[in-house]
Amino acid sequence: MAVRCAPAPNPPRRPPINRLVLWNIDLTLVDVTIVIRDAYAEAFRRVTGRPLVKLAPALGRPDSEVIFETLALNGVVAEDDHLPRFIEALAAAFADRRDRLAVQGRQMPGAKDALAAVARLDGVVQSVLTGTIRSNAVLKLKAFGLDRHIDFEIGGYGEEVYPKATLLQVAQTRAAARYGSPFTSATTVLIGDSARDVQAARIGGAAMIAVASGRATAAELAEAGADLVLPDLSNPSEVVAAVARLTTPAGSATR
Known part of the structure; x- marks a missing residue:
């Protein structure tokens, strides 16, 4: 008599990717x-x-x-x-x-834990929006084990001759093509340390978490228009809470 096998359970469905977090690299995640x-x-x-x-x-x-x-x-x-x-x-x-x-560089305080914590947020994909050319961006993050949660395919890089605000929109378009979801100012967060980062977010269409770990002061970043200014990334729960608050995936209440 043939034995019927129970059908294999369906694997759990992953939530759709509907939040885009873009990181600046130099003086936000690493200093080399x-x-x-x-x-x-x-x-x-x-x-x-x-x-x-x-x-x-x-x-x-x-x-x-x-x-x-x-x-x-x-x-x-x-x-x-x-x-x-x-x-x-x-x-x-x-x-x-x-x-x-x-050896001669360092990861910025809290960078690795912040990246890992944001990766656990439902529906999030992380990439970079950086002035660094792509090959060097990859090497910078790999040197400190910070590349694990980054999708380098959808980032914006320094060899691309666009203003940073336009490059942000390019990254949104790449992410939309790769993950099948539109990314707008309601679902995109940029995390960086300079007033230029803040300006790019404001013009390009993203919420802005500024980190006063670079050459700009907290007051300068706030004056530039950042949604939130943190002293550094050493409190990953604070970073995650800010990303969650500043993004509104489709179907959620508007922020």
Whole structure:
């Protein structure tokens, strides 16, 4: 007599992805300033054949903008091939120094726990909105084990020649195509440390959690229009509560 087997139980359904959290990297999640400067100096030498005298400050700007200003500051007239050559050289120089990241750099207080805590929030996907070129962004986070909860496919990066607010919208479009949900100002949060991050959120369409771990003060971040200003990421419950409060997935009450 044939024995009937009970049907296998259906696997639990995962909640739909309907919250997008975008992280700035430098001085929000990690600080690898020494390695960045050294890699820029090497890239400048490879591209121009000259030593770097002055590096333009990042100030929340994309690498593409920093590269053009650095060339100008050092008396180099930018030509059409300078940007792609410099980006290629910067990626190679940074990769050559990857073993120095964890030694000469640091993860910002609470970064790993904050990323893990936000990942447990229903319906959330996390990525980056950063001035750093993509290959270097991946290396920065991997060096400190911060890449586990990041979907790098939907982020916005420094080689893309867009204003940061536009890049935010590009990241929303990428996330929508990948996960099948629209992402708007009601369902997107940017977490960063500069007034430029706040401006990008305000113009691009996202709520803003500012972290006073960079060069901007808490007062400056609040004045720029951040929805919430935290001293750092050391209280992950506070970060999660803020993300939950500032996002309203479809079907929920409007914030």
